Amino acid sequence: xxxxxxxxxxxxxxxxxxxxxxxxxxxxxxxxxxxxxxxxxxxxxxxxxxxxxxxxxxxxxxxxxxxxxxxxxxxxxxxxxxxxxxxxxxxxxxxxxxxxxxxxxxxxxxxxxxxxxxxxxxxxxxxxxxxxxxxxxxxxxxxxxxxxxxxxxxxxxxxxxxxxxxxxxxxxxxx
Ligand code: CO
Numbered sequence: 001x002x003x004x005x006x007x008x009x010x011x012x013x014x015x016x017x018x019x020x021x022x023x024x025x026x027x028x029x030x031x032x033x034x035x036x037x038x039x040x041x042x043x044x045x046x047x048x049x050x051x052x053x054x055x056x057x058x059x060x061x062x063x064x065x066x067x068x069x070x071x072x073x074x075x076x077x078x079x080x081x082x083x084x085x086x087x088x089x090x091x092x093x094x095x096x097x098x099x100x101x102x103x104x105x106x107x108x109x110x111x112x113x114x115x116x117x118x119x120x121x122x123x124x125x126x127x128x129x130x131x132x133x134x135x136x137x138x139x140x141x142x143x144x145x146x147x148x149x150x151x152x153x154x155x156x157x158x159x160x161x162x163x164x165x166x167x168x169x170x171x172x173x174x175x
Contacts, residue, residue: 043130047123047171048086048093052106053115056098060085063094079148082106086150095121095150119157119167127154127172134158134170146172 053059063069064087072093073086080097081104087094097118099107109118124130127146135141142157149155152174160167 043122045123046092047121048095050095050119052109052118053096053098056083059096063087075150077150084150119169121169121171124170130170131156
């Protein structure tokens with residue numbers, strides 16, 4: 001009996017030859033370039049959702065006092081032009097971002113679109129390997145090299161034109 005999505009016959013054999021499993025691709029990736037369009041399983045979890053805010057204290061108060069979400073960290077991240085607060089939601093976080101000035105990425109975002117969801121961040125084991133894999137797959141990177149993120153993490157951004165309009169961050173947490 002066939003399951004839905006099974007590709008049988010000659011087409012199926014051809015499909016299987018051309019499409020390595022992620023495990024096959026991962027095990028061979030040091031010795032050969034990736035096939036187009038195939039990524040290894042590098043994005044292990046949603047690390048956080050970044051939210052642009054006008055007033056960090058007011059937003060912290062909303063999430064902590066009204067919604068009952070604990071604030072676990074607060075930090076000025078000069079490299080990203082923000083003052084940020086991290087809040088725990090299960091294994092993931094909300095990252096509230098207030099701009100340090102109007103001429104910063106989040107400052108410009110607020111002027112253009114107002115407060116709201118700014119980016120989606122995936123946790124990865126190795127940001128260097130993930131950046132190489134994303135670059136090899138043809139994605140447009142904002143950061144060719146990792147930069148400092150909140151709580152000693154290393155982060156990099158992928159351009160939303162490569163990710164369906166979603167500004168995408170990858171995060172390697174501090175070890
Ligand atoms: Co972030």
